[in-house]
Amino acid sequence: MNSKKNSETIFVTGAAGFIGAALVKALLTLGFKVIGIDNLNDYYSTSLKRSRLTEIEKVSRENGEWFFYEITIEDKKVLLDLINRYEPQIFVHLAAQAGVRYSITNPSAYIQSNLVGFANVLEGCRKNKITHLIYASSSSVYGGNKNLPFYEEQAVNHPVSLYAATKKANELMAHTYSHLYNLPTTGLRFFTVYGPWGRPDMAPMIFARSILKNQPIKVFNYGEMKRDFTYIDDVVEGIIRCCFKKASIDDSFNPLMPNPSTSSAPYRIFNLGNSHPIPLTYFIELLEKNLGKKAIKNFQPLQQGDVVSTAAKMDLLNSWVEYKPTTSIENGIKLFSEWYLDYFKNTS
Numbered sequence: 319m320n321s322k323k324n325s326e327t328i329f330v331t332g333a334a335g336f337i338g339a340a341l342v343k344a345l346l347t348l349g350f351k352v353i354g355i356d357n358l359n360d361y362y363s364t365s366l367k368r369s370r371l372t373e374i375e376k377v378s379r380e381n382g383e384w385f386f387y388e389i390t391i392e393d394k395k396v397l398l399d400l401i402n403r404y405e406p407q408i409f410v411h412l413a414a415q416a417g418v419r420y421s422i423t424n425p426s427a428y429i430q431s432n433l434v435g436f437a438n439v440l441e442g443c444r445k446n447k448i449t450h451l452i453y454a455s456s457s458s459v460y461g462g463n464k465n466l467p468f469y470e471e472q473a474v475n476h477p478v479s480l481y482a483a484t485k486k487a488n489e490l491m492a493h494t495y496s497h498l499y500n501l502p503t504t505g506l507r508f509f510t511v512y513g514p515w516g517r518p519d520m521a522p523m524i525f526a527r528s529i530l531k532n533q534p535i536k537v538f539n540y541g542e543m544k545r546d547f548t549y550i551d552d553v554v555e556g557i558i559r560c561c562f563k564k565a566s567i568d569d570s571f572n573p574l575m576p577n578p579s580t581s582s583a584p585y586r587i588f589n590l591g592n593s594h595p596i597p598l599t600y601f602i603e604l605l606e607k608n609l610g611k612k613a614i615k616n617f618q619p620l621q622q623g624d625v626v627s628t629a630a631k632m633d634l635l636n637s638w639v640e641y642k643p644t645t646s647i648e649n650g651i652k653l654f655s656e657w658y659l660d661y662f663k664n665t666s
Contacts, residue, residue, distance in 0.1 A: 329355075333352075429484070509547075548592040
């Protein structure tokens with residue numbers, strides 16, 4: 319056991335997911351006791367999720383305390399019993415049905431996980447007097463907004479996917495609990511997270527796999543797209559910093575001109591991005607360079623539910639917890655490519 323053991327117990331949902339697993343490893347390295355849950359659903363490869371859990375186990379042998387349970391957040395009784403058993407001080411909610419495109423064909427999965435499941439999380443936090451709830455929102459909430467860079471004071475009333483609508487709903491639900499029950503809640507709008515151990519349904523993994531197999535990659539909107547790619551380690555750093563600065567009442571909150579990112583309740587919303595949007599074509603060039611192969615590009619129109627550009631204004635989070643991402647897209651893609659080539663070297 320690491321001698322730098324910390325006293326806080328932290329509960330993490332979605333612990334076998336891309337961001338969740340990276341966060342858990344970082345928290346364990348810092349000596350925290352971590353309770354992780356995940357339903358290990360088959361939205362994408364369960365073997366990748368189990369590999370992430372194996373990596374967590376390796377870290378936990380030398381650092382912190384780690385307890386994992388395969389449960390779903392939709393099961394209210396099991397979830398609340400587990401929270402009650404461990405009495406965590408901090409709750410990080412990352413479990414969700416992810417993916418913009420999947421929400422177009424499978425909307426019910428998003429209703430159950432992202433709305434019913436989140437309601438159960440809020441109830442668990444309320445009943446167990448959690449001192450701070452940090453939860454995943456998404457840059458997708460900005461929807462049809464074309465005023466770049468996106469900033470938290472903007473209205474986000476025009477989502478273009480059900481996934482985005484559920485994330486906006488999470489922010490509204492969290493505010494209600496902050497207001498009614500004085501539960502400090504912090505929502506983090508993630509911007510296109512990438513890196514080692516990433517999700518197979520996202521562009522880096524899809525493109526890398528196709529490039530190495532000499533298969534065409536679909537380049538939507540004919541390549542005229544930009545994304546605020548944010549490296550996984552930078553995202554984890556932002557989450558951890560927010561964990562230990564509780565959401566608080568905004569003393570300057572004006573109900574006549576309400577700021578959507580703060581409140582007269584202990585409630586905060588922050589972008590968590592890189593603030594350096596990258597053209598999709600440059601992103602592909604970097605993958606080609608690091609994988610050592612050229613991509614076969616199949617240019618396509620903009621896909622339903624997608625947005626052309628994302629860019630995060632990061633002033634609020636920087637002023638709140640002195641957060642600034644440090645990983646360049648060039649170094650991030652290099653690290654991702656090295657991991658990808660190593661992890662999949664024995665696959666066809």
